[in-house]
Every structure is written in structure tokens, then in C-alpha cells.
Amino acid sequence: MKVGLGYSNCENAFIAGQQAAQHAIAQAVFNDADLVLAFCSGTMDHQAFYRGLREVLGQDVNIFGGSAIGVITNQHLSYSGHPAAVAVLKFEDNYCQMAVATGLFNSPFKAGEQLAETLPTMSDASLLLLLYDSVKFSGSENAAPVMNPSAPLLRGLELKLPKPLPIAGAGLLGDHGFSHTQQFCGKSITQQSASALVFGGNIRSYIGVMHGCQPLSSQRYTITGIFGQFLYTLDGKPAVKVIDQAFGSDSWRSNSPVSQLCLGIPADPAADLSMDNEYSNRLISGVLPNDEGLILFEPDMHEGLQIQLMRRSPALGRTSARNSTEALLQKIKQDGRKPLFALYMDCAGRIAQFDQAPATDAALPIAGLEEAREVQNLLNDARIPLLGFYCGVEIAPQAGKSRGLDWSGVLIILTR
Structure with missing residues (x-):
């Protein structure tokens, strides 16, 4: 596999597509790509950006990607303005197959089944890269956004796959206002879809998960009142008040999404949440009016589930990114x-502009606090081409199965 990378931050979406594609082709040592990965700001005109890509790359190559809060390359950590990034790939002794499922809006589980059934049989398949639209309803001033859950999508996909495969990927998110996202699905642009790339041939993937939270205390709570993405009670008490008491104040409510806290789900009831890979986090999008309950980013929790309150730690995030x-x-x-x-694939909540620098780091530039910089620096030292994007949900194998994660980063390195 050979790779070329391109970047643009141009307000004109058509020109941005041209620029990113031209830069990628200029860096590559080939003229015709077998696959294109492309991500652009959710505020950008995706149709115009896509036309710009096609103007340079031609009409035959499959383009896979879509909306993102921002993008990452070997030289850029970009989430301001109109960021876009492209990778052009040329296969040698490896290849990939693509599948697209519509109807995510109606049934994530059936969309997962459709994806698996559409994929051709690949005896040497080694990785499934999954993308889907995170936002089901974008919400309004008086209504919280509703998200497409990752758990049933993964269940449907795994149920119909002919053999177990590591699944990694992301739920796309285009802006912090939870607007609808769009996907580049081969030769079309779609919404409310899920898409998959399965890699085969002489490819082996290495997947790492970067965490960034630690338990607020050792106490666990049982969910006793929940409906969809609205969590009302913990241990029979109002969830908002429970968190106020545990945190020591109500200051955690000041940001939406909540930036200081999230909820930790143990991989099993006996899991030690001090160990990174023994839990997955769930983002709190906000608080319901009159403190009635919590608005969760993913509607995949249920009554009886035990959780733990997790405090976000930028320092831990940097350490985890570097170590992983x-x-x-x-x-x-x-x-x-x-x-x-x-x-x-990095959680949009982990971008540097949301970090609060400790007093001892007050003189450091805010970009220096970003955990993605650790990943970028190490991959640059190893001379590995890097494409990344900021998303809503991250997906990776963890504790024996592929799971949707929040407040995490997922790094895939393809090797031969």
C-alpha cells in the first residue's frame, strides 16, 4: 500500500476539495488511487467539496468518509475554520471491499445486518472499518438531539459476519451543535447510513485505545430510571442531584456537552475501573430542564446497569495517548x-480548545495541551502517514468485543 495525504482550510468547499486532493496526489508516488478517505468540516457544503475531489481524482475511485469536527494529519491538528483532509491509497498485495447500508434511522440493528450481508466473502479479511451518522435528530432550542446508538449496529453486523473480525471506526459528527452529518459512500453522498470497508490481503491491523478519564471515587451507582438517552435516577435518587453531591458542586453542569465528567461502564461487574481497558465511557450531552435528568450522547444504557462517575483528565489523556x-x-x-x-479517530470532546490548562502550564500554548499531538509526534518520528478526524463515537475492540466508546481516541496502524 502506498499513501498520499492532502489538507485544506478553504472557505470555498469546491476549491477545498480540489486543494486537498491535489496535495494528496502531489505527495503520492502514483497518479490513480484505488481508494480515497476524505473528511471535511460539517459546516462545509459537502456536495461542492465532493465535486472538488472528483475534479482532481476522477469519477471511478471510491471515496469513503464524511463529516468531521476537525481533521488530523502529520502536520495539522485542525478544527477551526473549514478543515478538510484526504488520503489517497494505492493497493499492492492488499485490497478492500466496501458495503453501504441505508435506513440507519429506522433500525441500526438491521443496518448492521445489511452491511454484513452486502459484503463479499473474504477469506483473508483482517479489519472492518465502520462509519455511521451519529445524529438521528439534530434537536432544537426546546428539544435535545437524538443519537443513533452504536451497540445495536455492532450487534447486527457481528451477527451476520461469516467470521469474527476486529471492528474499529467512528460515529461521525460535524459540529458541536449536533447538526445532521453526511457520508461519502463510494460514489454517492448519503445521510442516515452506515458504511464499512473490509481490508484483506497482506494487511494486519494494530489497534490502540487512548483513554482520558479516571474514577471520581470508588462508588458505583445503579441506573434505576432511564428512557432512551434520558437518565433520570441513580440508586432511586435524582441523577443530577447525585452527581452534584459526588462532585461537590453543580459547576460540572456549566458546559454542554459536559466537559468535566462522564459515566464509566465496566466491561464486567467485577472490573477494576482504575485499569484503562476495563471500561468504556459515555458522554453526558447536558442536563434536562428543571434538573429532571441527564441527556446522554448514546442511548444504550438500561435499568440495572452499574456505572461509575469518571472525571476527565487531560494529563491522563496525554499519557494514555503516548503510552498506547x-x-x-x-x-x-x-x-x-x-x-x-x-x-x-479522536473524540471531539478531547480537542485542545476545551482543555483547561493547570496553573503550572498557564504559559503554554493551548495546542500544546492536546493529546492528539502525542500521537502525531510519535507517528512522525516513525515516518508513518497519518490521517485522523474528530468524531462523536469511537469504536474499537475492547475486553473481548468491539464497543462504542466516548472520550477516547482509537488509533489503527495498517501494516504488511
Whole structure:
């Protein structure tokens, strides 16, 4: 596999598509790509951006990607203005197959089944890359946005796959206002869809999960009142008041989405949440009027589920990103594999502009606080091409199965 990367931050979407594609082709050592990965700001005119890509890349190549809060390359961590990034891929002794499922809005589970049934049989399949639209209803001033859950999508997909595969990917998010997202699905632009790329041939993927939260205390709480993405009570008490008491104030409510806290779901009831890979986090999007309850980002919790309150730690996020990336690179070296390309899917809540610098770091530029910089620096040192984007939900294998994650980063390094 050969790779070329391109970037643009141009307000004119058509020109942005042209620029990003031209830069990618200029960096590549080939003229015709076998696959294009492309992500652009959700505020951008996707149709015009797509036409700009086609103007340079032609009409035959499949383009896979869509809306993003921002993008990441070897040189850029970009989420202001109109960021867009493109990777052009040329396969050698490897290949991929694509599938697209519509109707995510009606049934994520059936969309997952449709994806798996549409994919051709691949005896050498080694990775499934999954993208889907996070937002079901964008919401309004008086109504919270409603999200498409990842759990039933993954269940439907895994149920129909001919053999188990590591699944990694993301729920797309285009802006912090939870507007509807769009996807580039081969040769079309769709909404309320899920799409998959399955890689085969002489490819092996290495997947790392970067965390950034730690338990607020050792106490666990049982969900006793919940409907969809609205969580009303914990241990039979109003959830908002429970968190106020545990946190020591109501200041955690000041940001929406909530930036200081999230909810931790143990991988199993006996899991030790001090261990990174023993839990998955769930973002709190906000608080219902009159403190009636919490608005969750993903509607996948249920009554009887035990959770733990987790405090976000930018310092822990940086440490986890650095340690996880170093461990992946060391494992690749030990296995005698050659890294070809890295894809990083980072939670939009982890971008630097939402970090609050400790007093001792007050003189540092805000970009220096971003955990994605750790990933970028290490991959640059290893000379690995990097494309990344900021998303709503991250998906990765964890504790024995693929799961939807929040407040996390997922790094995939493709090797041969």
C-alpha cells in the first residue's frame, strides 16, 4: 500500500476539495488511487467539496468518509475554520471491499445486518472499518438531539459476519451543535447510513485505545430510571442531584456537552475501573430542564446497569495517548511488520480548545495541551502517514468485543 495525504482550510468547499486532493496526489508516488478517505468540516457544503475531489481524482475511485469536527494529519491538528483532509491509497498485495447500508434511522440493528450481508466473502479479511451518522435528530432550542446508538449496529453486523473480525471506526459528527452529518459512500453522498470497508490481503491491523478519564471515587451507582438517552435516577435518587453531591458542586453542569465528567461502564461487574481497558465511557450531552435528568450522547444504557462517575483528565489523556502509541509501535517492530498507514479517530470532546490548562502550564500554548499531538509526534518520528478526524463515537475492540466508546481516541496502524 502506498499513501498520499492532502489538507485544506478553504472557505470555498469546491476549491477545498480540489486543494486537498491535489496535495494528496502531489505527495503520492502514483497518479490513480484505488481508494480515497476524505473528511471535511460539517459546516462545509459537502456536495461542492465532493465535486472538488472528483475534479482532481476522477469519477471511478471510491471515496469513503464524511463529516468531521476537525481533521488530523502529520502536520495539522485542525478544527477551526473549514478543515478538510484526504488520503489517497494505492493497493499492492492488499485490497478492500466496501458495503453501504441505508435506513440507519429506522433500525441500526438491521443496518448492521445489511452491511454484513452486502459484503463479499473474504477469506483473508483482517479489519472492518465502520462509519455511521451519529445524529438521528439534530434537536432544537426546546428539544435535545437524538443519537443513533452504536451497540445495536455492532450487534447486527457481528451477527451476520461469516467470521469474527476486529471492528474499529467512528460515529461521525460535524459540529458541536449536533447538526445532521453526511457520508461519502463510494460514489454517492448519503445521510442516515452506515458504511464499512473490509481490508484483506497482506494487511494486519494494530489497534490502540487512548483513554482520558479516571474514577471520581470508588462508588458505583445503579441506573434505576432511564428512557432512551434520558437518565433520570441513580440508586432511586435524582441523577443530577447525585452527581452534584459526588462532585461537590453543580459547576460540572456549566458546559454542554459536559466537559468535566462522564459515566464509566465496566466491561464486567467485577472490573477494576482504575485499569484503562476495563471500561468504556459515555458522554453526558447536558442536563434536562428543571434538573429532571441527564441527556446522554448514546442511548444504550438500561435499568440495572452499574456505572461509575469518571472525571476527565487531560494529563491522563496525554499519557494514555503516548503510552498506547508507543506500545503499538513496539509491537509492530517485535512482529517484524512494516507500518503503512495510520488512521486516528479522536473524540471531539478531547480537542485542545476545551482543555483547561493547570496553573503550572498557564504559559503554554493551548495546542500544546492536546493529546492528539502525542500521537502525531510519535507517528512522525516513525515516518508513518497519518490521517485522523474528530468524531462523536469511537469504536474499537475492547475486553473481548468491539464497543462504542466516548472520550477516547482509537488509533489503527495498517501494516504488511
